[in-house]
Amino acid sequence: MAEVKNKQVVLKDYVTGFLKESDLDLVENTITLKLPEGSNEILLKNLYLSCDPFMRNLMSDIGILEKFLPYAPGSPLFGYGVAKVLESGHPDYKKGDLVWGFTKWEEYSLVPSSRILFKIEHTDVPLSYYTGILGMPGMTAYAGFFEVGLPKKGEKVFVSAASGAVGQLVGQFAKLTGCYVVGSAGSKDKVDLLKNKFGFDDAFNYKEEPDLDAALKRYFPEGIDIYFENVGGKTLDAVLLNMRVHGRIVVCGMISQYNRAQPEGVTNLGNLIMKRIRMQGLAVTDYYPMYHKLVEYVVPKIKEEKIVYVEDIAEGLENGPAALVGLFNGRNVGKQVLVLARE
Template sequence: MAQVRNKQVILKDYVSGFPKESDMEIVESTITLKLPEASNEVLLKNLYLSCDPYMRILMAKPEGTPNPRTYTPGSPLVGYGVSKVLESGHTDYKEGDLVWGFTKWEEYSLVSSAQILFKIEHTDFPLSYYTGILGMPGVTAYAGLFEVGSPKKGENVFVSAASGAVGQLVGQFAKLTGCYVVGSAGTKEKVDLLKNKFGFDGGFNYKEEPDLDAALKRHFPEGIDIYFENVGGKTLDAVLLNMRVHGRIPVCGMISQYNLAQQEGVQNLAHLIYKRIRMQGFMFSDFYHLYPKFLEFVLPHIREEKIVYVEDIAEGLENGPAAVVGLFSGRNVGKQVLVVARE
């Protein structure tokens, strides 16, 4: 079978500091759209790719024990995406199946059968949702809040980076549980989204707050029961002063620290002791097994419009570098999705 072109987004070299579009480049390779004889791999046509802050960590030069997913200079970026199966050497997948999971930033990908791919059974939703609310960010929000945070009706919940892919869902899930919810974001437009679209009880622009401790006391005069941590740094320091006894902090991300050569110190960690706070990091991969349970929870809420989701769509692989870099300047509003090809 003839080879076809395969446009790719390549990492040119390891990144230090804030990523730049020039750290990546668009190249064209070729690929044969036919599996080798007796292969158990899966050949995918990529449709939508997920732009996520954790990708910045994978761009850094490994120190100590490397992350097994760390990017290799000269090779395509890798991340979550929605794809169509063109050919499969694995019995779990067949031609025409729609799947989501880890794939490369290119038009066509050959992935190992050991790679976890989730079949898309509910196609009455936009396929792009499987990069967000129905994919990794959705499960992350669900597991982080319910499995790690253990919310109870009437509790006070604070979410940082609250308009992002995970944060917007955490707030809505907490509201469905009967919690009081406030979020922080980086623009007035995003704060308006929190209050007027996502149903948060309040929100503030952290860039306009000279004193984060005072801002939190204004919104949580009785303190915070659950802090869903997405940013780290000064926000975490201020939150620790405002946590209640037996509070919980699910640690999902620390985006404010990813581009710093020297990460900021946190001064108020002793409050973990005084207030018996449980602070726990977690990853989506810890909760693969909850995906069916998560869908049972979230699908009816989406259909009944009790949960809404905002996406920021970029078209074409050539706009991939800008989409990734934009995550760290707050350019995106909602979940950043890159369209490779539409079904």
């Protein structure tokens, strides 16, 4: 019965303010690579871990996310990941299966089968994509843009955090739908990526725009039909001034607010009224029953290179804390993935 070392990233204590690497700790534990007698759990070897902004919310001592308790100090983080089944106590899974769902930030995990969301069927695309375009961010972009945004050909779409895990897909989905799409991001490199790799009609660096309202008026002289909201705060306020009648704001995330003790106040909500704007929050978990539609939509397009997906790859658990912190200062370019093992 092989007891092996099991490196973990644990939360030292609840976090207030901006997340720092020192809030996290790399520890070495051990695990027995054998399912306990009679267990119906699943023993996983973790391959790819997903670095996601929502994880910051679980580090506060208030559980602001429904269904998710905050992380326990001293215990490993959990989040989305891709893993290989080493041993299964549940009939739905067997040794060698590749799966994606919730796992822990450690090399090997023993998890209830309910934590696994999907068995991976298509292995002729990069496995890491199941943390991104074929995982939670993909489903978020797909459901948010198509199901909540209800886009029509020719509409004008604005995406913030547009080079991120979700934004880069929303922009490409918008182009495939015949929309005009502009993205904002936080560096010249990202802006170049939006324009030259993802095919956005235009893009700008919000850090170089002292007046976001004026910037939006430049790119959307006739206003915005759909705003895909990833950042919140001042950006949302400027967007509200530039929405068109019957516009839609898909509220996917508000990353600019997650590290603040007190969120920025949004002052332009009065625009919702006469412009009849629908502003709607999105939780990806509502849409997993239609995951097959995402797979059917994107897998052929990935193979035909009609959709591209940019990842920012960090190697090894020891680089996990830096990768996670990097999300909040915009260090990552594209979907931030942490590779533990490739098979």
